[in-house]
Amino acid sequence: MRRHLALLTAFAVLALGIVASLLIARAWTQWQHQMPPAWLIAVLAGVLAMVMGWRLLPTWWRGVLLVAPLVMWGGLQIHPGWFLAAAVLLLLVQFNAIRHRVPLYRSGPAVIGVLDGEIRQRRIRHLADVGCGDGHVIAALARRFPEVQFTGFETAPLLFVIARWRCRDLPNCRVRFRDFWGESWNDKDAIFAFLSPEPMLRLWRKCQRELPSEGGLYSLAFEVPGVEFGAVIPAGRFDLYFYPRLPRQKRARGLE
Numbered sequence: 001m002r003r004h005l006a007l008l009t010a011f012a013v014l015a016l017g018i019v020a021s022l023l024i025a026r027a028w029t030q031w032q033h034q035m036p037p038a039w040l041i042a043v044l045a046g047v048l049a050m051v052m053g054w055r056l057l058p059t060w061w062r063g064v065l066l067v068a069p070l071v072m073w074g075g076l077q078i079h080p081g082w083f084l085a086a087a088v089l090l091l092l093v094q095f096n097a098i099r100h101r102v103p104l105y106r107s108g109p110a111v112i113g114v115l116d117g118e119i120r121q122r123r124i125r126h127l128a129d130v131g132c133g134d135g136h137v138i139a140a141l142a143r144r145f146p147e148v149q150f151t152g153f154e155t156a157p158l159l160f161v162i163a164r165w166r167c168r169d170l171p172n173c174r175v176r177f178r179d180f181w182g183e184s185w186n187d188k189d190a191i192f193a194f195l196s197p198e199p200m201l202r203l204w205r206k207c208q209r210e211l212p213s214e215g216g217l218y219s220l221a222f223e224v225p226g227v228e229f230g231a232v233i234p235a236g237r238f239d240l241y242f243y244p245r246l247p248r249q250k251r252a253r254g255l256e
């Protein structure tokens, strides 16, 4: 409710700022017989809206109110084709935000460092990044471990192309334009995922069914609901959860 109130106040203040700046511009035109440039009217509207909202709204609104009229005016100058191009670009990058409710956000260098340690410690032979984004994780690791195999799955078209390009000179790094749910993982001994809370249980079950006995799942930021992790490793902004493949009896309970 409070958020809606803030939004309404912001719109009201913005509208007032725009009307006030237009009135000032009209008075100026009558006085000087020359209209001020449109961008100046937009800047004035932003300043007025910001001042009016100064005490009424949270601090972060000030910047928004200041630039909003200028952005609106800029929007009117831009050819509609650019909006279409921006929408297409967004779709090519964030394709899975719509399809699987998993958008692109990249994990940081700390994650690569932690996976580096895990590959050494657990002697991982084949790691798959399920939803590899632009491929920066597998490309960095493939460069460090030429004897280990890396596979990335990605279905956002532009990200796939970038990931493929990143791995172009790395024979141990493959990027596949495939939905990872439809692929078999039984030739991989580690799965790295940075997805969302929603598919975690399904992901864990697939790992339990398909990974070899020494295999395991590494999930950045998201835990598997109702399943105890084997280890949790700090990896920068988020923790990395490790879920080993369980012995047959325990596994059967989790897969029920």
Ligand SMILES: C[S@@+](CC[C@H](N)C(=O)[O-])C[C@H]1O[C@@H](n2cnc3c(N)ncnc32)[C@H](O)[C@@H]1O
Binding pocket: 093, 094, 095, 096, 097, 100, 102, 103, 104, 105, 106, 107, 108, 129, 130, 131, 132, 133, 134, 137, 153, 154, 155, 156, 159, 178, 179, 180, 181, 193, 194, 195
């Ligand atoms: C949060 S990003 C993580 C990118 C990369 N793994 C990293 O750590 O930087 C998740 C990626 O998974 C991709 N993705 C989601 N569901 C997918 C699916 N079923 N098959 C292939 N890619 C998928 C999305 O397009 C997105 O690029």
